[in-house]
Amino acid sequence: MKSQTKKLSIVSSLILVAASILIVISLFFPWWKMVFVAPQYPEGLNIIVYPNKLAGEIDIVNGLNHYIGMANFSEKNFPELSYLPYLVGGLASITLLTALLRKKSVLYGLIGLFVIGGGLGVFDLMHALKKFGTNLDPHAPIKMDPFVPPILGHNTVANFQTDSLLGLGTYLVIAAFILLLIPLWKDRK
Amino acid sequence: MKKWIPIASGLLAGFVAATISFADFSAKTNTEAASTTKSDAEKVYVPFGQKDDYYLFASGGHSGQMFIYGVPSMRKIRTIPVFSQDSATGYGFDEHSKKMMGDYTWGDLHHPAFSETKGDYDGKYMFATDVGNSRAAVVDLKTFTTKDIIQVPNTAGPHCAAFVTENTEYMFLPTRFAVPVGQKYESLDNFSDQYRGVMSAVTFNEKNQKLGIAYQVALPPWSYDLSDAGKKSSADWAVMTTYNTEEATTNLEINASQADRDYIVLFNWKELAKMVKEGKYENVGGQKMIYPEKQKGGIYLIPVAKSPHGVDVTPDGKQFIASGKLAPTMTVFSFEKAFEAVKNKDFAGERNGIPILNYKSVMEREVNPENALGPLHTQFDDKGMAYTTMFISSEIVKWNPKTGETLDRVPVQYSPGHSVAAEGDTVAPDGKWIIALNKIAKDSYLSVGPSHPESMQLIDISGKMKVIQSSPVDPEPHYAQMIKADKIKTINVYPKDPKNKEAVYKQSDTKIVRNGNKVDVYGIAMRSKFIFDAKAKRPDVIEVNEGDHVTIHLTNIDFDEDITHGFAINSYNLNMEVQPGQTNTMEFVANKAGTYPLYCTNFCSALHQEMNGYFLVKPKQ
Numbered sequence: 001m002k003s004q005t006k007k008l009s010i011v012s013s014l015i016l017v018a019a020s021i022l023i024v025i026s027l028f029f030p031w032w033k034m035v036f037v038a039p040q041y042p043e044g045l046n047i048i049v050y051p052n053k054l055a056g057e058i059d060i061v062n063g064l065n066h067y068i069g070m071a072n073f074s075e076k077n078f079p080e081l082s083y084l085p086y087l088v089g090g091l092a093s094i095t096l097l098t099a100l101l102r103k104k105s106v107l108y109g110l111i112g113l114f115v116i117g118g119g120l121g122v123f124d125l126m127h128a129l130k131k132f133g134t135n136l137d138p139h140a141p142i143k144m145d146p147f148v149p150p151i152l153g154h155n156t157v158a159n160f161q162t163d164s165l166l167g168l169g170t171y172l173v174i175a176a177f178i179l180l181l182i183p184l185w186k187d188r189k
Numbered sequence: 190m191k192k193w194i195p196i197a198s199g200l201l202a203g204f205v206a207a208t209i210s211f212a213d214f215s216a217k218t219n220t221e222a223a224s225t226t227k228s229d230a231e232k233v234y235v236p237f238g239q240k241d242d243y244y245l246f247a248s249g250g251h252s253g254q255m256f257i258y259g260v261p262s263m264r265k266i267r268t269i270p271v272f273s274q275d276s277a278t279g280y281g282f283d284e285h286s287k288k289m290m291g292d293y294t295w296g297d298l299h300h301p302a303f304s305e306t307k308g309d310y311d312g313k314y315m316f317a318t319d320v321g322n323s324r325a326a327v328v329d330l331k332t333f334t335t336k337d338i339i340q341v342p343n344t345a346g347p348h349c350a351a352f353v354t355e356n357t358e359y360m361f362l363p364t365r366f367a368v369p370v371g372q373k374y375e376s377l378d379n380f381s382d383q384y385r386g387v388m389s390a391v392t393f394n395e396k397n398q399k400l401g402i403a404y405q406v407a408l409p410p411w412s413y414d415l416s417d418a419g420k421k422s423s424a425d426w427a428v429m430t431t432y433n434t435e436e437a438t439t440n441l442e443i444n445a446s447q448a449d450r451d452y453i454v455l456f457n458w459k460e461l462a463k464m465v466k467e468g469k470y471e472n473v474g475g476q477k478m479i480y481p482e483k484q485k486g487g488i489y490l491i492p493v494a495k496s497p498h499g500v501d502v503t504p505d506g507k508q509f510i511a512s513g514k515l516a517p518t519m520t521v522f523s524f525e526k527a528f529e530a531v532k533n534k535d536f537a538g539e540r541n542g543i544p545i546l547n548y549k550s551v552m553e554r555e556v557n558p559e560n561a562l563g564p565l566h567t568q569f570d571d572k573g574m575a576y577t578t579m580f581i582s583s584e585i586v587k588w589n590p591k592t593g594e595t596l597d598r599v600p601v602q603y604s605p606g607h608s609v610a611a612e613g614d615t616v617a618p619d620g621k622w623i624i625a626l627n628k629i630a631k632d633s634y635l636s637v638g639p640s641h642p643e644s645m646q647l648i649d650i651s652g653k654m655k656v657i658q659s660s661p662v663d664p665e666p667h668y669a670q671m672i673k674a675d676k677i678k679t680i681n682v683y684p685k686d687p688k689n690k691e692a693v694y695k696q697s698d699t700k701i702v703r704n705g706n707k708v709d710v711y712g713i714a715m716r717s718k719f720i721f722d723a724k725a726k727r728p729d730v731i732e733v734n735e736g737d738h739v740t741i742h743l744t745n746i747d748f749d750e751d752i753t754h755g756f757a758i759n760s761y762n763l764n765m766e767v768q769p770g771q772t773n774t775m776e777f778v779a780n781k782a783g784t785y786p787l788y789c790t791n792f793c794s795a796l797h798q799e800m801n802g803y804f805l806v807k808p809k810q
Contacts, residue, residue, distance in 0.1 A: 060749045063716055067796070141796055 008102040012183030016099035016107075019179035022172045023092040027051050027085055030167030032125065034149065036061060038159045047073060051084045051169065068158065069140025070132055080124060091117065095176070107183060114177050125151055229657040232649060235262040243611055243671050245624065246301050246315055247645065250665030253296035255317060255328065260611075260622055260671060263647055263660035271326050271335050272296020272319045279755070279765030280335070284774040289326075289338040297321030299348050300415075300668045304357045304393070308420045308506075308616035312676030314393065316360050318347040325362055325391050327400055331680050332768075339400040342476060343370050343407075344387040352416045355424040359403065359458060363388040363429050367410035370473055377438040384410035387478075388429075390458065404465045404477040406488070408454065409541035410436055412445070415499045415566065420506030420616045423524040425459040428509050430497040434540070445496065446515060450548075452490040452540070453500055453511055455527055460487035482542025489531060490540055492548040494518050494555075499566035499607075503590055504573055504616050508553065510590060512564035512577055519556040519564050519577055521590055527551045556593040558586045565606060566668075568613035570650060571620035576613075578605040578625065585625055587654060599654040601625040601646050602633055609669040610650070619673065623648045625656075626666045634661050645669075681750040683770030691742040692772040699723045701731065708733050710741040714754040714767055714789065717796035719743075729802030735782040735809045744772040747793075755790025758804050764790055782808035 008016075033056065036045040045064075046056030054075055062072045075081050091113065098106045126148075134146035142158070149155050155162045235241055241259030244266075249255050253273025257266045273295045274281030281290050296319035304314040315328040323345055326338045341347060341362055348365035367384040369375040375383045385407040392401045416429035434451045437444030461479060464470065469484040470477040481488045494516035502509045511520045529535070530551055536544045563581030570576065575590045583604055587597040607626050611619035630644035642661040649655050686692055693699050693711045701722045702709045710731055712721035720728045721741075733739055745754050745767035756775070757764040760783075767773045788801035 057749075060747070063747055063749065067716075141799075 006104045006187060008104060008107065008183050009187055012187055013099045013102050015179050015182050015186075016095055019176040020092045020095035020099065022176040022179070023088060023095060026169040026172035026176070027088055029169035029172065030055070031169040031173075032151075032167050033165050035163045035165065036160045037163075038161070040159075048167070050081075050167075051088055052081050054078070054081070067140060067142045068144045069137030069142075071135060071137075073132070078128070087117070095180070104183075104187070107180065111177075111180055114180065118173075118177075122151065229649075229655070233261045233263065233647065233658045235259070235264075240674060242674055243622070244674055244677060245609070245645075245669055245671050246303075247609075247626070247662060247666035247669040248298045248301050248317065249663065250299065250667055251295070251297045251321065252663055252665070253298055253319070253321070255298060255301060255315070256662060256666065257333070258645070258660065258662075259674075260624070261647060261658065263645065263658050265660075265662075267333060269328055269333050269335065271317055271328065272298055272322070272324065272338070276764050279773070282763060282775065283765040284776050286335065289335065291338075291340065293322045293324075295321060296324060300352070301670050302353050302360065303670050303672060305353050305615070306356055308355045308424065310612060310615055310670070310672045310676060311357075312672060312678065313395075314357075315670070316353060316391075316393070318362055320346045320348045320365060323347060323364075325360065325389075325400055327393055327398065329398065330677050332683075333679065336398040337400045339391065339402070341389050341391070341402065342474060343372065343385070343405060343478070344368070344389060345372060347389070348414070352418050352427070354418045354427070354458060355420065357393065360391045360393065361388060361416060361418075361427060361429075361458070362391055363408070363413035363416055363454075365412050365414070367412070370407065370478070380410055380438045381436050386411050386413055386431075388413065390461070402476060404461065404470060404479060405473075406456075406461065406479045406481065408481065408488075409434070409543070411451075413454070414497065415501075417500055417502045417509065417614065419509075419524065420502055420504065423502065423506040423509075426455060426457050426524065428456075428500045428502065429454045430493070430500045430511060432496040449495055450492040451495055451497060452545070453493050453497070453509075453522070454488065454543075455491055455546070456488045458487075485542075488543055489527070490543050490545045491522060491527065491551050492537075492545065493520055498564075499577075501567040501569075501575075501614065503575075504569050504618055506616070508590055510567050510575060510577075512566055514563060514565060514580070517557055517562050517564065519567070519575075519588075521553045521556060521593070522551050523553045526553070554593045556588060556590075558588060558595040558598070561586050561595075561598070566608060568608050568610035568623060569618045570610060570613070570623075571618050576608060576610060576623050576650070578608045580604050580606065580628075585623065585648065585654065587650070597654050599648060599656060601627055601648075601656060602644065602659070603627055603629040603631075607666075607668040609671050611671045612673065613671065621649075621651055622671070623650050623654075624669065624671065626669060628665075630661065633659055681769070682748045683768060683772075685748075685770065686772075689772055691774060692744045693742070694744060694746055696720050696746075697723050699728070701725075706734065706737045708737050708739045710739070710743075712741065713744050713746045714756065714800075715746045716752065716794040717789070717800040719756070719787070719789070719800065719802050721802075727802070730805065731787070731802070732805040732807070733779045734807045735779060737779045737806075739777055739779050741775045742772060743767050743775070745769055752793055753791045754793050754800075755788075757788055757790045759786045759788070761785055761804070766791055779804075779806045782806045 030048045033048040048056040098110050130148045133148045152164050243260035245258040245260050247256040255269040270280035280286045298317050299320050301317045303310040317326050323341050329336045344364040345368040346366040347362035353360045367386045369383050388406045390403040392403045411431045412433045414430040419426040431452045433445035470479050493511045494513040496515040497511045498514040499512040509522050530546045535547045535550045537547045561579045563579050565578045565580050567575050567577045576587050584598050584600045588595045605625040605627050610623040611621050625646040627644040630641045633644050645660045645662050646656045647658040649657050699720045700711050710721050748770045753768050755766050765775050785804040787804045
């Protein structure tokens with residue numbers, strides 16, 4: 001490293017520490033969810049995705065989905081849930097490390113990691129949604145055209161209105177990402 | 190530090206978005222409002238999306254069932270089968286309910302009583318008695334299903350109860366009919382010597398949800414009509430009315446109405462329990478029986494105007510009010526005066542070995558509203574005012590127990606037996622509503638022939654009493670209980686029970702096990718299929734041999750509120766239900782060879798009509 005590599009300020013370092021804390025906290029909150037509302041389910045059924053588990057009315061959604069021949073959602077079908085917490089934890093550690101090293105170049109690398117990780121996450125979710133929406137059992141009692149539920153936003157499937165939403169965990173990570181950008185602004189030359 | 194502003198506002202926007210996405214802003218709705226500004230129609234109208242303020246639990250009389258209504262809408266919500274079979278829920282067909290019912294197929298459910306904590310309804314359990322076949326039952330209010338039924342020996346027709354003590358220590362079951370102990374044969378000529386009106390102290394074990402009998406009391410061979418437990422300062426005591434102290438054995442209409450006075454039985458249940466603990470009882474066929482003429486103490490008689498029906502304790506627990514039935518009088522007695530008379534042995538002789546308290550020493554006032562005839566039963570409002578049903582003059586009279594003053598009266602159509610006010614027999618009545626449980630409804634509703642339903646009339650008691658709604662009801666609410674809706678906490682689905690060996694929660698775990706001529710099926714029901722053996726060529730078929738003993742355990746694996754499945758075998762006279770998450774069992778002998786469709790009886794889904802299979806019985810070779 002050359003000596004002209006700009007050291008990050010103490011304040012920036014603290015901001016990075018805050019970012020790493022936000023990331024750790026995000027592990028305990030849902031990252032994404034889909035809400036299903038039908039005339040006979042006005043209260044809504046949920047599929048809630050945490051970094052390490054699925055929650056919500058998964059069994060009921062599965063029970064209903066078998067009518068259109070959709071495969072079951074289960075933690076078994078999402079191996080990501082077994083290692084995602086470690087990846088996120090790793091990211092938090094690297095963020096903390098960046099805060100300690102206080103090197104701008106490392107921060108650039110970290111931001112790059114965030115972008116790549118985020119991109120992979122979105123791709124993985126899209127892939128899963130496509131897999132479930134398009135691999136419908138041809139013997140299902142109710143025939144449906146294959147469909148891909150959106151990652152964010154509204155969709156209609158038979159009697160269900162679905163809404164895909166980001167969870168608090170994702171918002172925390174986004175907040176952490178914004179915190180990563182602040183030192184670039186603050187310690188700009 | 191202006192450069193912070195865009196960053197801070199960005200963060201803020203993020204959290205606002207998260208809050209909007211996840212926070213619950215739904216407003217709570219409530220039908221309660223200033224009732225004075227509403228019309229009668231508005232008072233009883235509960236729009237879709239809102240719920241009633243109160244549950245009404247009306248006894249179903251000789252239907253053997255209990256009826257659940259909502260108040261103020263007076264809409265019927267549910268029938269709970271208790272003492273009678275009910276094919277709609279499979280009650281009396283599945284093993285648990287069949288065993289509980291024994292060999293009986295009907296009952297006469299009279300007086301329901303909520304479990305209480307500190308004299309107030311706690312919304313956990315409902316107790317009921319069966320005059321028809323001398324039983325008591327408990328209903329779990331988490332599921333609104335009957336959990337246990339107990340046969341009460343030495344007694345015949347526990348009409349007078351159930352009434353529970355302040356913290357549900359006991360539910361007392363006094364009896365309407367006197368019989369010899371053990372209900373053995375005995376000539377009616379020996380009525381006074383050999384017959385008894387046995388009262389039972391029933392206990393409830395909340396842990397295993399079982400009823401038991403702590404002890405019994407061999408009271409004189411009279412008829413015991415109604416009863417109530419004391420409250421607060423009188424909590425250790427209870428009162429009940431008697432008639433036929435004449436000990437008549439025939440034509441009771443005339444012969445039991447001769448004496449000018451019958452009695453109120455006043456007893457201290459803590460003292461009775463203590464006597465039992467000290468061994469002051471006799472063992473009678475496994476029951477601990479107190480004979481009041483031998484094991485003295487704890488029981489007293491108070492003279493009262495003849496053939497009284499109700500006796501009701503005021504919310505403050507200081508007074509009890511007997512309703513004269515044949516005498517047009519409500520008599521207000523004072524607990525404190527009664528305790529004083531007991532202490533001072535202020536007795537006017539004995540009857541059947543039980544001391545009689547001096548009437549004048551205990552009586553506070555006789556209340557006789559003008560032309561009010563046939564007082565039967567009294568309820569209370571939030572100010573402690575009394576509301577007494579007048580069976581003969583067909584009205585409810587509101588009066589002040591402290592002064593005897595008549596405050597208001599309202600005609601009802603017709604002949605009210607009991608009435609029920611909102612939490613009207615607790616230490617803290619709510620006021621607001623009283624419902625007249627009328628016996629005659631001949632011109633109230635569209636005619637259905639010579640016999641008519643009973644009627645329940647909703648009366649607004651927030652101002653001048655006014656009948657504002659009338660609801661037909663099947664025979665026959667004798668008494669009812671009205672409880673604030675939020676006190677009852679139901680479950681939505683039965684939770685998984687990993688310890689239940691009869692339950693199967695995974696399709697792949699289903700199996701049919703054969704042991705000689707015993708066939709055990711561990712199956713599941715789900716929208717929209719039965720699976721009895723996942724590995725079989727046809728998983729929804731049960732095939733047995735003629736004469737096989739078949740047990741079918743069925744688990745509803747739709748853990749989804751209100752997705753109840755039924756299970757019937759055509760022509761085998763069998764049907765049961767499995768509520769969401771529940772495991773239920775049907776047991777029978779396949780004594781008819783042939784082909785019998787089996788199907789879901791409780792409409793469950795768009796493919797309910799496809800939810801069937803076959804029960805095949807191979808004929809004997």
